Amino acid sequence: MTAQPDILCIGAVLWDIIGRSASHMERGSDVPGRITRLPGGVAMNIAMAAQRFGMRPALLTAVGRDPEGEELMKACARMGMDMRHAYRSEDLPTDRYMAVEGGNGLIAAIADAHSLEAAGGRILATLRDGTLGSAETPWEGRVALDGNLKTDLLREIALDPAFARADLRIAPASPGKAERLHVFLGHPSAVFYVNLEEAGLLCQTRFADSAEAARALHDRGAARAVVTDGGNAASDAGAHGLVTKRPRAVLVTRVTGAGDTFMAAHMAAEARGAAPEAAMETALTAAADYVSGDTNL
Structure with missing residues (x-):
């Protein structure tokens, strides 16, 4: 794999x-149900x-570099993932995420990402040593940040000159970690992708709908805020104004990964030149297809 990437995904694998x-x-x-194990992480x-x-x-x-890690690297390679820049640890075990989903949605989940946290800034080496970028020649493409x-590392990234020209897109990973993203309020290029609960945690209040939440998060310092609310309307607030659209109703068969699918589809649409309204429509369609069990997603 030699092609230059057009987006860097930083965080949990x-x-x-x-x-x-x-x-x-x-x-x-x-x-009764089914238990699967697949490569994941935000x-x-x-x-x-x-x-896709x-x-x-x-x-x-x-x-x-434990057996689970070697197996994970092989699985990622089979999927065509570019793992050339991954930090491989000799002493940290490979991380895991466990969730239980019922017909009524996500019941519970535990994210064991302690090794990612322990690795810290070592995962960013190629953005600083000239391989992908440096303080003098920053990465200028999109970055999806987990x-x-x-x-401490998120704060470091917010101030790092190696990210000064990046189109920075941020996902909180879970409501329990949403407040970590306060360090990006006021950042000139940070786009927040959050759900209604996460927006409330960042603004220390509760919102009636995504439009109210997106406006408030933008007013609080987010350069742009994209807020989803399950099957209810999603909203995007920024310098372009406010965009609000409702997803189509579908039968929900899975939920883990839906927010990540929405975010990726939204970024890809904008990379193709889509306006905010069209990008939101594309993202909502992709997320609806995903949760309904479309086998191509």
Whole structure:
């Protein structure tokens, strides 16, 4: 693989272990279903989706040299992922994510991304040593940034001259980590992709809908805020004004990775020159196809 990437996906690449059941589930439920293990993580999910939408992603991440890590690297290679710039650790185990999904959505999930956090700035080496960029010649393409990174590293990225010309797109990874992204409020090129709950956490309030949330997050310092709300309308607020669109209704068969698919489709549409309204429509269609179980996504 020698082609120059057109987007860098920075963050978690790990094993997704997902249990899915068509049954409605509550605390203590014990139901039949399927358990799968696939390459995942926010950065990986965005990269896979970006590739499907015609982009050339490269991953900056940490993967252990343990058996699970070697297997993960081979699986990524089979999928055509550019892992040339991944930091390979001798002493950190490969990260994992575990989730349970029922017919009523996500029941619970645990993200074990401790190795990514421990690797810290070592995952950014090729953006600083001239391979992909440096302080003197910064990377000028898109960057999809995973909020699983530690707050100190996110703050470092927000101030790093190697990112000064990047089109920076940020995903919080989970509501529990959304507040880590405060360091990018006021950043001139940071685009926030958050759901309604995450927007509320960043603004320390609750919102009635995505339009209210997107406006408030933009007013609070986000250069641009793209806010989703499940099957309700999504909104995009920035210098272009406010765009709000409602996704089509679908039968939900899976949820893990839906936000990453939305984000990747939105970025790919804009890379092709789509205006904010068209990009939002494309992203909502892709996310609806994904959660409905489209086998091509």
